Amino acid sequence: MNEPAEVLGSGELELRRWRTGDVDVLDRTIHESLDHLKPWMPWTVNAGRPHTADFLTRSHEEWETGQGFGYAITSDAVVIGSCGLWRRIGPGGLDIGYWIHPSWGGRGLATKAAAALVGQGLRLAGIDHVEIHHDAANVASGAVARRLGFTEVGRSPVPEGPEAPGQVGIDVTWRITAEQWEARTASDGERAL
Numbered sequence: 544m545n546e547p548a549e550v551l552g553s554g555e556l557e558l559r560r561w562r563t564g565d566v567d568v569l570d571r572t573i574h575e576s577l578d579h580l581k582p583w584m585p586w587t588v589n590a591g592r593p594h595t596a597d598f599l600t601r602s603h604e605e606w607e608t609g610q611g612f613g614y615a616i617t618s619d620a621v622v623i624g625s626c627g628l629w630r631r632i633g634p635g636g637l638d639i640g641y642w643i644h645p646s647w648g649g650r651g652l653a654t655k656a657a658a659a660l661v662g663q664g665l666r667l668a669g670i671d672h673v674e675i676h677h678d679a680a681n682v683a684s685g686a687v688a689r690r691l692g693f694t695e696v697g698r699s700p701v702p703e704g705p706e707a708p709g710q711v712g713i714d715v716t717w718r719i720t721a722e723q724w725e726a727r728t729a730s731d732g733e734r735a736l
Contacts (some may be wrong), residue, residue: 547628547663551636554706556655558614558626561602565615568622572644574726576624578646579590579611582709583681606627612663616643618654622649624657628664628673635671636718641687642689654687661691662728665721677703679713 561569562680570592573580581587585595598613605611609630616624626641639660649706658676665672675693677684678701688695697716705712717725 544666546606546609547667549567550653551614551659551663555618556652556659557617557620558656558659559617560606561613561625563596563599563601563603565622566592566596566599569599569615569625572622572624575646576642576644579648580642581707583684583707584642585706587707596702602627603618610672614656616652618643618647618652623652624656626660628660632674635669636672637667637673639664639673639675641684653683654690657687658691661719661724665724670721672718673724675717677715678707678710680709680711685715685717687693688717691719692723693719694723 552557573587573590573595577587602611602613605613611627611629611631613625613627615622616626622641624641624647626639628637628639630637632638640655641653641656641660643656661673664670675684675688677688679698685695694717695715696718699714699716701710701712701714704711731735
């Protein structure tokens with residue numbers, strides 16, 4: 544498979560490919576989540592409709608070129624966050640990222656969304672591992688990686704230092720291989736979206 548499905552899951556949690564027409568809903572979701580995102584996401588300093596429109600245009604272009612696959616995270620058709628897969632860590636690997644509107648936090652939805660991404664990413668031709676990268680102070684992102692069976696494979700200082708107010712400037716890298724994912728999902732009967 545050369546690209547993931549455009550829609551993953553159904554019902555309570557569904558991931559669907561971002562569309563350029565999603566600018567209003569995404570901009571509103573970002574605006575409502577800014578206090579939650581600012582500590583971790585450097586791009587929030589430029590948050591606003593123009594930045595959101597640029598993100599959606601880039602997301603479309605990345606999908607078309609196979610460099611990235613951005614999804615809206617939805618629950619009962621309401622956009623509650625964003626996630627994606629990107630080819631930015633070298634051959635054979637994909638990096639995933641995710642965020643959830645704070646009013647939807649604490650329900651395991653980021654973990655479910657990340658699981659769906661891992662399952663789809665490891666089905667792509669030439670992909671044998673998936674990574675999650677986050678700042679060491681972002682404990683919630685590390686918890687998602689841990690729950691999904693990722694292994695921490697490194698910590699390194701970010702040359703530029705912290706890029707957002709909650710960061711400490713230490714990049715934590717987690718990895719799961721196709722073999723590890725297959726064994727994990729087979730042993731606990733978990734199914735991705």
